[in-house]
Amino acid sequence: MSAPRRFAPIQRLLHWLMAACIIAMLFIGVGMVSTVAPTYLPLIMIHKTLGVTLLILVMIRLALRRHYGAPPLPADLPPTIKLGARLSHLFLYGCMIVMPLLGLGMLWAAAYPVVLYGGIQIPALLPQSDRVHTLLWNAHVYLGLAFFALVLLHVAAALFHALVRRDGVFGTIALFPLKSRTTAAE
Amino acid sequence: MNQSGNPSRSGSGSLVLIAAVLGGSAAAFAYTAGWLSPGRLTPEQMISALTPPSGAPFGHRRNHAKGICFTGVFEANGNGAELSSARVFERGTYAALGRFNLGTADPNAVDATVRVRGLGLQIAAADGEEWRMALINPPIFAVSTPQAFHDLLIASGKKDPEAMKMFIQANPEFTAFATWAKTAPWTTSYAEEPYHGLNSFIFTDAKGGEHAVRWSLLPTAKGTAVSQAELQSRGPDFLEQEITERVRIAGPQRWTMVTTVADPGDPTADPSKAWPEGRRTVQVGTLVVQRIEPEQDGPCRDINFDPTVLPRGIRLSDDPFPAARSSVYRKSYDLRAAEAGDYPRTGAAKP
Numbered sequence: 001m002s003a004p005r006r007f008a009p010i011q012r013l014l015h016w017l018m019a020a021c022i023i024a025m026l027f028i029g030v031g032m033v034s035t036v037a038p039t040y041l042p043l044i045m046i047h048k049t050l051g052v053t054l055l056i057l058v059m060i061r062l063a064l065r066r067h068y069g070a071p072p073l074p075a076d077l078p079p080t081i082k083l084g085a086r087l088s089h090l091f092l093y094g095c096m097i098v099m100p101l102l103g104l105g106m107l108w109a110a111a112y113p114v115v116l117y118g119g120i121q122i123p124a125l126l127p128q129s130d131r132v133h134t135l136l137w138n139a140h141v142y143l144g145l146a147f148f149a150l151v152l153l154h155v156a157a158a159l160f161h162a163l164v165r166r167d168g169v170f171g172t173i174a175l176f177p178l179k180s181r182t183t184a185a186e
Numbered sequence: 187m188n189q190s191g192n193p194s195r196s197g198s199g200s201l202v203l204i205a206a207v208l209g210g211s212a213a214a215f216a217y218t219a220g221w222l223s224p225g226r227l228t229p230e231q232m233i234s235a236l237t238p239p240s241g242a243p244f245g246h247r248r249n250h251a252k253g254i255c256f257t258g259v260f261e262a263n264g265n266g267a268e269l270s271s272a273r274v275f276e277r278g279t280y281a282a283l284g285r286f287n288l289g290t291a292d293p294n295a296v297d298a299t300v301r302v303r304g305l306g307l308q309i310a311a312a313d314g315e316e317w318r319m320a321l322i323n324p325p326i327f328a329v330s331t332p333q334a335f336h337d338l339l340i341a342s343g344k345k346d347p348e349a350m351k352m353f354i355q356a357n358p359e360f361t362a363f364a365t366w367a368k369t370a371p372w373t374t375s376y377a378e379e380p381y382h383g384l385n386s387f388i389f390t391d392a393k394g395g396e397h398a399v400r401w402s403l404l405p406t407a408k409g410t411a412v413s414q415a416e417l418q419s420r421g422p423d424f425l426e427q428e429i430t431e432r433v434r435i436a437g438p439q440r441w442t443m444v445t446t447v448a449d450p451g452d453p454t455a456d457p458s459k460a461w462p463e464g465r466r467t468v469q470v471g472t473l474v475v476q477r478i479e480p481e482q483d484g485p486c487r488d489i490n491f492d493p494t495v496l497p498r499g500i501r502l503s504d505d506p507f508p509a510a511r512s513s514v515y516r517k518s519y520d521l522r523a524a525e526a527g528d529y530p531r532t533g534a535a536k537p
Contacts, residue, residue, distance in 0.1 A: 026215070027214070027215065027218045030215065030218055030219035030220075031218040031219065031220075033229070033513075033517075034218075034219055034220035034226060034228050034229075035220070035226060035227070035228065035229075035513065036227050036228065036229055036232060036332050036509065036510035036513040036514060037227075037506070037509065037510075038506050038509040038510075039509075040509045040510075040512065040513045041494055041502065041508075041509045041512065110488075110490065110519060110523065111488055111489060111490075112490065112492070112495070113314070113315070113316050113495060119498050121314055121315070123314065128488045130488075130522075130523040130524070130526035131526070133520075133523045134520075134523050134524040134526075137520055137523075137524075148215060152208050152211055152212065155207060155208070155211070156204050156207075156208055159200070159203070159204045159207065160200075160204060163200035163203065163204070164197050164200045164201065
């Protein structure tokens, strides 16, 4: 099967849906821990529920990527940029998988019951442990900040492709077809 | 490539746009995180206000730092079912775990010097749901809002006597608590204290009817009122020694859980305001404390008695305190878990 010219519609839809959710998660995460106001509790509830939802969505997304593949990067892109693109995507997917797991793990290790919106209970898979809680909590915080930095880098790269290089890379993931754009490999 | 027009000019405009998007996003993120808002009341600020001049109690809770664990059961008599569909109100016996404690940031405080005594409690329902709470012995809370509590901590920490006067002027509700602190009898035992939830919650019954409630644990042990001076002649840890001996010799200690149902218009958002006398009360069950264990290796050490951990059938009201307590308790837990090495387990208590 030859590589596709664009991501499949379901992949594009999932990309933008998850992008909105992940950006919301990052903002809710830093916002909720900085306040003692009543909004703290609904924010935590959204953060936990959306986090578990995103974990399920990223699994679906990886399965779709395996099935449909991904369009190639432009042939004229310098090798270092290509490497950077591959690594940053690898790290983005890694964060999408690991962040919810760290979040769940740190709650389990603190003996908090994990209850999502609608009263859905997630049973604990880890026993209480000060050391494990501290490790996972720190990892969740610092990886979260790194995740945000990487999202910014990803946005910058996307805009660079769309506005400066105009090389069709943005078009492969855009929700709607872009006018007068050539395809990536030309 | 189909670059059109002057690539360098459109390129530089685009670069400015990209920089603006990144800068704006980073600024919005920093604002959301509170990094640009020093005036926001954060859990860190609350904990810093709780920290005594002598320093933080590393490895311990940042408030109510001195305590002792208990285990036992909650015996529900079934009467609560008319108010709430929570499983723990169905007639039956549910595992309970808790902690008697003193309202101080000093884990080595002398028992006779601490006015507020508390009880943290976790009741487990069979279906994995938990109900956690932390109650104290005054019948009303000291202040109306979390911000006022922060201001109280700051004012009471100042040497300047004018600071407390100014605080009371701005927060006159504090007078009722101050009167309690001055006049309420002291007891010689954790077992003789009533413990009040103070915060208002909403119970939802099986038909969907909602009831604003507060609850208390009222002791069955008869109290002997003593003066604070008399307590000062006892050892620094007499409360912990007394409850350990009492449960060992006299057997389980009991508290009746009484829920008080608000009438329409009663203040649910302000725990410093008592509800008028004569409100309907329902006895929903009995807390039975069967075993006492030191905190250092005890089962309560690892539990954050976060009052927002609620079973289905109980939810939050417009009272702003449970959310604030949850936020600050979480931070306190994160800190003491990370500092566990400063309060090492002895490992001796494990059977």
